[in-house]
Amino acid sequence: MTKNIAISLFFALATVALLGYIWFGQTNQRLAATNNRQLAEQIEFGQRNYEQYCAACHNLDGSGNGPAYPAPALNQLQATKGPGTEAYTTTNGIQKKYGSLRNYIEFTIAYGVRGSPMPAWKANGMRDDQVQAIAAYIMSMQGGAVTQDAQQSAAVWKETEVAKLPPTPTPSIPKPEDPVAAAGYDLFFGAAGCYGCHNVSDKPLAGPGLAGLFGPNGTAAYGTTLPNGEPVNEENVHAWIVNGGGGPDVGPESQDGQNYGPMPARGGQTAQSLPDEDIDKIIAYLKTLER
Ligand code: HEC
Numbered sequence: 001m002t003k004n005i006a007i008s009l010f011f012a013l014a015t016v017a018l019l020g021y022i023w024f025g026q027t028n029q030r031l032a033a034t035n036n037r038q039l040a041e042q043i044e045f046g047q048r049n050y051e052q053y054c055a056a057c058h059n060l061d062g063s064g065n066g067p068a069y070p071a072p073a074l075n076q077l078q079a080t081k082g083p084g085t086e087a088y089t090t091t092n093g094i095q096k097k098y099g100s101l102r103n104y105i106e107f108t109i110a111y112g113v114r115g116s117p118m119p120a121w122k123a124n125g126m127r128d129d130q131v132q133a134i135a136a137y138i139m140s141m142q143g144g145a146v147t148q149d150a151q152q153s154a155a156v157w158k159e160t161e162v163a164k165l166p167p168t169p170t171p172s173i174p175k176p177e178d179p180v181a182a183a184g185y186d187l188f189f190g191a192a193g194c195y196g197c198h199n200v201s202d203k204p205l206a207g208p209g210l211a212g213l214f215g216p217n218g219t220a221a222y223g224t225t226l227p228n229g230e231p232v233n234e235e236n237v238h239a240w241i242v243n244g245g246g247g248p249d250v251g252p253e254s255q256d257g258q259n260y261g262p263m264p265a266r267g268g269q270t271a272q273s274l275p276d277e278d279i280d281k282i283i284a285y286l287k288t289l290e291r
């Protein structure tokens with residue numbers, strides 16, 4: 001009798017233990033699956049943001065030298081600045097200053113690189129979750145590891161209407177009604193990458209704020225002349241965008257106390273070049289900017 005009770009008790013306990021084991025295992029599996037899904041969603045979100053805000057300079061696959069400006073590659077940071085490299089371990093290196101490569105990437109996105117065209121995205125209205133998602137995406141592309149599928153999806157997405165929208169940090173900047181100026185607006189905030197270096201207010205970025213460029217008082221930085229000393233008119237602004245130039249000790253000093261570097265040339269036959277008609281559309285947009 002007691003033997004029977006003992007056997008039943010044993011099986012009851014064993015069943016409880018087994019059920020507990022299965023339940024616990026499944027919960028763990030489910031948790032892992034949820035984490036994976038969340039990570040995948042974050043990377044996907046980061047990729048979309050990257051394509052919109054970074055690819056113009058760092059290229060779609062992170063290999064650097066995008067169409068708007070020759071910026072460094074971001075898909076080899078693990079090898080060049082990750083743990084074990086000199087940049088990481090040296091006395092005042094990334095480990096000491098930022099704690100990890102990922103923190104360094106987040107910090108650089110948020111605060112930019114002073115005196116360079118790398119924008120400070122936080123000051124441009126980018127949210128922390130966007131910064132973190134972009135950093136997660138950049139970490140996922142190390143070693144040139146962006147898959148063919150991801151690159152293909154990125155290329156297809158780049159052709160869509162969504163990709164041509166102005167960056168989300170600037171929803172309040174109105175688009176002109178005039179169709180030519182509106183096309184210029186799309187280029188300025190999109191494919192031409194001007195917005196990476198120029199605000200359309202007085203506020204400087206890597207380049208001067210462009211508010212009032214064609215107005216009676218000109219911009220806060222250079223008034224009614226361009227940084228090369230030429231007067232602002234359609235022809236000279238066109239030539240300026242084609243040839244770029246300026247920089248310290250060239251032309252008049254800026255009136256807004258900034259020490260601007262040179263503006264990259266956008267004419268000619270390089271990957272960075274803009275067709276003449278696109279430059280004219282951008283100029284039509286610049287003419288709408290009041291101060
Ligand atoms: C207008 C061009 C431009 C845009 C747009 C731009 N960058 Fe940059 N970025 C640069 C340049 C130029 C540098 C190099 C700065 C330097 O060190 O002189 C740079 C540097 C960086 C670095 C540091 C690289 C290293 O080797 O340490 C990171 C990380 C970075 N950018 C991420 C981004 C991300 C992410 C975005 C989009 C949110 C972005 N950049 C958008 C031009 C740009």
Ligand code: HEC
Binds near residue numbers: 197
């Ligand atoms: C990599 C950064 C960068 C990009 C991208 C860039 N610019 Fe500039 N731009 C500058 C800098 C820097 C100056 C100021 C040069 C100086 O002070 O010598 C400047 C100056 C200008 C000026 C003269 C402003 C004034 O106050 O007279 C205009 C106009 C201009 N840029 C238009 C554009 C347009 C349009 C685009 C897009 C096709 C563009 N820029 C893209 C950096 C940039």
